[in-house]
Amino acid sequence: MAYIGSVPDTAVRRLDWMDQMACRDVGPAVFEDDDQEHEARTICIARCPVRSQCLAHVKTVERGLHRDQRDGVVAGLTYTERHRLDAAAPRHQGDAALLKFDGTERCGTHLALLRHLWLDEPIDSKCWSGKVKRDRKNRGAAAPEDGESASDLVRAVS
Numbered sequence: 001m002a003y004i005g006s007v008p009d010t011a012v013r014r015l016d017w018m019d020q021m022a023c024r025d026v027g028p029a030v031f032e033d034d035d036q037e038h039e040a041r042t043i044c045i046a047r048c049p050v051r052s053q054c055l056a057h058v059k060t061v062e063r064g065l066h067r068d069q070r071d072g073v074v075a076g077l078t079y080t081e082r083h084r085l086d087a088a089a090p091r092h093q094g095d096a097a098l099l100k101f102d103g104t105e106r107c108g109t110h111l112a113l114l115r116h117l118w119l120d121e122p123i124d125s126k127c128w129s130g131k132v133k134r135d136r137k138n139r140g141a142a143a144p145e146d147g148e149s150a151s152d153l154v155r156a157v158s
Helices: 016-020 034-047 051-062 079-085 110-118 125-139 150-157
Strands: none
Touching: 034 051, 034 125, 079 110, 110 125
16 A cells, blocks of 8 residues: 655755744844944844854845945844945945955954954954943943953843
């Protein structure tokens, strides 16, 4: 007797990774509001297990778009940063210059953090703690203690 039941569909779908995004249960306002940029970056960088797939997807979808056609924080990068890193994007008068990396970016600087994010490199504690220190300073919060680790800084803002 032949089996006549159905075979379950187990094929991997192209965007299945989206089910695992850390931002799925977070309101979109967090990623669109400039005042919540640090919180959005923390979700992307420190909590998202599929940031690499998200980055590859946004690079494909936004390739060649102007800054005005991009929105919010995605994969840990703001719309302006993604525009400045996209060599195929059109430049208008008044736009910030294209960012290029030459490997001399000093860890702990904003440019090094952008390099790590754009090239999908591991984000070292020096770059992340430098970002947290800059954000705290910009928000007028107390600076972190010298002995505070990057994981302590991530927990402090989470």
